[in-house]
Amino acid sequence: MPELAEVAYYAKQWDAGIGQHVTKVQLHPEARIFRQADNLAEWTDLLAGRRYEERWTHGKQMAFRFGKGWLWGHLGMTGKLWMAERDHVPEKHDHLVIHLTRHALVVTDPRMFGAWRWLSASAWATHEAGLAPPILSDAFTKGLLNDFLKRRARTPLKALLLQQERFPGIGNWMADEILWRSGLHPNRQAGSLSPKESGLLWQKCRLVARQALRVIGTDWSTPPNSWLFNHRWKDGGQCPCGTPLRRASVGGRTTCWCPRCQPATTETDGLT
DNA sequence: TACAATGTTTTAAG
DNA sequence: CCTTAAAACATTGT
Numbered sequence: 563m564p565e566l567a568e569v570a571y572y573a574k575q576w577d578a579g580i581g582q583h584v585t586k587v588q589l590h591p592e593a594r595i596f597r598q599a600d601n602l603a604e605w606t607d608l609l610a611g612r613r614y615e616e617r618w619t620h621g622k623q624m625a626f627r628f629g630k631g632w633l634w635g636h637l638g639m640t641g642k643l644w645m646a647e648r649d650h651v652p653e654k655h656d657h658l659v660i661h662l663t664r665h666a667l668v669v670t671d672p673r674m675f676g677a678w679r680w681l682s683a684s685a686w687a688t689h690e691a692g693l694a695p696p697i698l699s700d701a702f703t704k705g706l707l708n709d710f711l712k713r714r715a716r717t718p719l720k721a722l723l724l725q726q727e728r729f730p731g732i733g734n735w736m737a738d739e740i741l742w743r744s745g746l747h748p749n750r751q752a753g754s755l756s757p758k759e760s761g762l763l764w765q766k767c768r769l770v771a772r773q774a775l776r777v778i779g780t781d782w783s784t785p786p787n788s789w790l791f792n793h794r795w796k797d798g799g800q801c802p803c804g805t806p807l808r809r810a811s812v813g814g815r816t817t818c819w820c821p822r823c824q825p826a827t828t829e830t831d832g833l834t
Numbered sequence: 835t836a837c838a839a840t841g842t843t844t845t846a847a848g
Numbered sequence: 849c850c851t852t853a854a855a856a857c858a859t860t861g862t
Contacts, residue, residue: 565840639841673858675841716851734840814853
């Protein structure tokens with residue numbers, strides 16, 4: 563479920579715990595979300611008595627600083643963060659509960675595609691150094707996008723936008739939204755874009771990221787009807803232009819587009 | 835019952 | 849080495 567804006571939203575849910583100290587940690591050592599955690603047995607000791615200091619997000623990644631170390635996480639498909647009362651008793655899918663002085667920080671994830679790790683200060687520094695430029699940063703330039711389009715010339719645009727190494731935080735609905743606003747067919751090959759089209763794509767990446775963070779990332783408001791977002795899941799959904807939306811698997815994911823606003827070309831391979 | 839779900843990784847194949 | 853498709857992961861909801 564969570565993409566850029568949803569991740570930002572969930573990370574903020576723990577803000578009320580900032581400044582409080584850890585009193586107890588509960589987790590299921592066998593839960594799949596800890597499969598990348600090589601130091602799980604030490605978590606209780608590592609966290610004990612530490613103060614929750616600050617939150618951090620980058621694309622779909624999130625991290626929370628306790629003292630000098632960081633709890634790093636990814637929500638996968640069904641992960642959620644929420645704040646419970648201090649004595650919260652974990653329910654079936656509450657795989658990690660960090661009890662604080664007055665509240666409890668809870669990670670819930672039924673499908674367990676998410677991942678959680680503990681990073682020491684030095685591991686954190688290494689991790690941060692390897693991150694891709696955020697879409698809304700000055701470092702996310704048109705040149706960077708153009709290079710990527712060229713290097714992945716035969717990849718469908720839909721699959722391209724889902725690659726986190728260049729588009730951190732873009733997920734299924736944001737990719738569809740960006741392509742729809744760019745007037746680009748999701749099955750267009752990355753290398754086929756004119757300079758004008760790639761400039762438009764760059765601009766819409768930024769626009770959708772900015773608007774999503776503002777609308778969903780703050781309080782999970784419903785986006786305006788002018789977004790594709792509100793129409794794309796409905797069977798028989800219509801583009802605001804009045805054309806019935808199409809749905810098909812592109813780049814391995816369910817993709818929604820408007821055949822009129824996002825016209826097929828020779829390299830969209832029969833997908834109209 | 836069968837299939838799909840806003841994600842990532844691994845495997846296999848071209 | 850690069851690209852791509854498919855499978856796998858685990859659970860819930862339609």
